[in-house]
Amino acid sequence: MPMHRPVAAVLAAALCLLTAACGSSPDDGTHDSTTEAAAARTGYPVTLDNCGEKETFTKAPSRVVVMNGASVAEVSTLLALGLGDRIVANQQGYGRSEVPGRAAAIRKLPTGDIKLNDAYDIPREAMLGLRPDLVLSVTTYGFDQKNGFATREQLKQVGANSYVSPQGCDDDPSRMTVADSYRLLRDMGKVFGVSDRAEQLIAAARKNIAAVSDKVRGRKKPKVMVVFSNMTMGSNEFSAVFAHGIVNDILAKAGGTNAFENAARTTFADLSKEKVAATDVDAVVVMAYNDPDPAAYAKKLFKEFPQWPAAKHHTYVTLSDSMYLGPSNDLAVKKVAKMLHPDAF
Numbered sequence: 001m002p003m004h005r006p007v008a009a010v011l012a013a014a015l016c017l018l019t020a021a022c023g024s025s026p027d028d029g030t031h032d033s034t035t036e037a038a039a040a041r042t043g044y045p046v047t048l049d050n051c052g053e054k055e056t057f058t059k060a061p062s063r064v065v066v067m068n069g070a071s072v073a074e075v076s077t078l079l080a081l082g083l084g085d086r087i088v089a090n091q092q093g094y095g096r097s098e099v100p101g102r103a104a105a106i107r108k109l110p111t112g113d114i115k116l117n118d119a120y121d122i123p124r125e126a127m128l129g130l131r132p133d134l135v136l137s138v139t140t141y142g143f144d145q146k147n148g149f150a151t152r153e154q155l156k157q158v159g160a161n162s163y164v165s166p167q168g169c170d171d172d173p174s175r176m177t178v179a180d181s182y183r184l185l186r187d188m189g190k191v192f193g194v195s196d197r198a199e200q201l202i203a204a205a206r207k208n209i210a211a212v213s214d215k216v217r218g219r220k221k222p223k224v225m226v227v228f229s230n231m232t233m234g235s236n237e238f239s240a241v242f243a244h245g246i247v248n249d250i251l252a253k254a255g256g257t258n259a260f261e262n263a264a265r266t267t268f269a270d271l272s273k274e275k276v277a278a279t280d281v282d283a284v285v286v287m288a289y290n291d292p293d294p295a296a297y298a299k300k301l302f303k304e305f306p307q308w309p310a311a312k313h314h315t316y317v318t319l320s321d322s323m324y325l326g327p328s329n330d331l332a333v334k335k336v337a338k339m340l341h342p343d344a345f
Helices: 005-014 033-042 071-082 103-109 124-128 152-157 177-192 195-217 244-252 273-276 295-302 307-312 327-339
Strands: 046-050 053-058 064-066 087-090 134-137 163-165 223-228 240-241 268-271 283-287 317-321
Touching: 005 124, 033 071, 033 327, 046 163, 046 177, 071 087, 071 103, 071 177, 124 152, 152 163, 163 177, 177 195, 177 244, 195 244, 223 244, 240 273, 244 283, 244 327, 268 273, 283 295, 283 327, 295 307, 295 317, 317 327
Parallel strands: 064 087, 064 134, 134 163, 223 283, 283 317
Antiparallel strands: 046 053, 223 240, 240 268
């Protein structure tokens, strides 16, 4: 079933997606004495230049609001850093995760009992009523007054800092890479005084990805379709097919290439059925956004396009948060690589 248009619009604009340092990373921890010790070592104040705004933190935030933005990167990053107890309201969640326990941990977080707006996010008055000291948004969309949200200036007036995730300043996730996931981890590490933990996660992710890339180096690069299951973003049936963004970096590291990279300059390619049928697709990555059965969508595609090599060999994998911006991109790299090059593992 196609997604409601307000959410689809936010997702298309905000995809950060779209997430994490390593498979053994904690996914639902809370801060403890090590958090305070790390903060003491890091030292405050900490200042970030974020989308042209100077955000200065005199101490680690303790009342964090995570806006929806059709993302899960921000809440997953906080959980990976052991900061779940700092969240007073979270609106993010995909219902699934490649990290064991993460989806359940996200479901357990407080939501603030907010009546959401038409974009399924937190309107201005409700936001101010939460008394946050930090608000996280995927893009500047979440701080736009005309969308009914609290602006960054309004938040400053009530003592709250704000943060826009990497590549969210101009709402253009088409240039996003795995390095942006590291940047999000690093920035949150600085803000909360847990830089050591952030750097450990980044180092582990880089090591995991390098090990996979070494195994598939020099091999033929299969052409991969990366698509959201049961979702439309434009005028055509296949408007939720990725052309650019972090998924392309993940595919490259996994020894593959995007079959529709040249179909558009934007994040998504709004494709006709004829264009999809005429393209050789060796494998499919189905990305699930609150879809309980993404495998069924893959099987539907194979029935519709039996001429694809992917359909003939039934080559697909279903993923969720690890294919987006966030702390678990290494998991996606490994799963995609195993699908494309099983004999290398």
